[in-house]
Amino acid sequence: MARLEWIPALAVGNAEIDEEHKTLFALINKLDDLRMSEMGRRELRDVADELAKYVHVHFTHEESLFTAKGYPGAAGHIEEHRAFIGKVAEFHARIIGGDPKIAGEMANYLRTWLSRHIAMSDRKYRPWLADQAKGN
Template sequence: MGLLHWEKRYSVGIAAVDHEHRELIELINRLYDEATSRGSKDAVLDFFGDLFKAISAHFALEERFMRERGYNQLIQHKNDHERLLDEIRDIMEDFEAGAGVNEQLLAQRLDAWFSRHFETHDARLHKALGAHPE
């Protein structure tokens, strides 16, 4: 079924960026499926690591784009990226500590994660500067 589903409110209006965001949602859904299917703890932690790397790479690309274009909201946007990465780390650490996956809490945290960031920071960035190169 999947944890997150693409919603129109996530769109920043730029096809390439929206595509990247859809790919991140797919990765999160695959992680969720793995974590809730009684897969091995090591496999789930490996998947968390892969997801974290993919999100970090996406953020690094955005931040480079913002620096190159002289985006005046770079610090605020980068700070939100750090907050989002901290949130993913917290979820990973909770899982590793044996808390398992609280499906409802994970859904709430990740939905808030996407909706707040996509609707505010990413929408403002891409409205001001357009698409970043892939």
């Protein structure tokens, strides 16, 4: 599976959000590395825990920008986040439950979903965010 790599074309116009996206990419790559190296279940669980928590941190941050400034696309975007959180929780529970083989499937799903979400949905708020910064 190809590694996730953040490229400037994925920038949303907010340096902190971009850094969070990079951290998420790094965590997903780590999950995939652990699967490949067949390292201990404990470490795999730690990365899955960290990912589940960090997804919350990042989504909460994005959503707080939407609600603070009234992003018109907020409802649909938040719905996408909710669906993803449900899926992450499902994978996470299976890893905790001792199904390490699921790590590959989890890394694959996260990778596809997140790259698509950033490229399509997160990038969509970029012009709105830029307008906010100008005080419009």
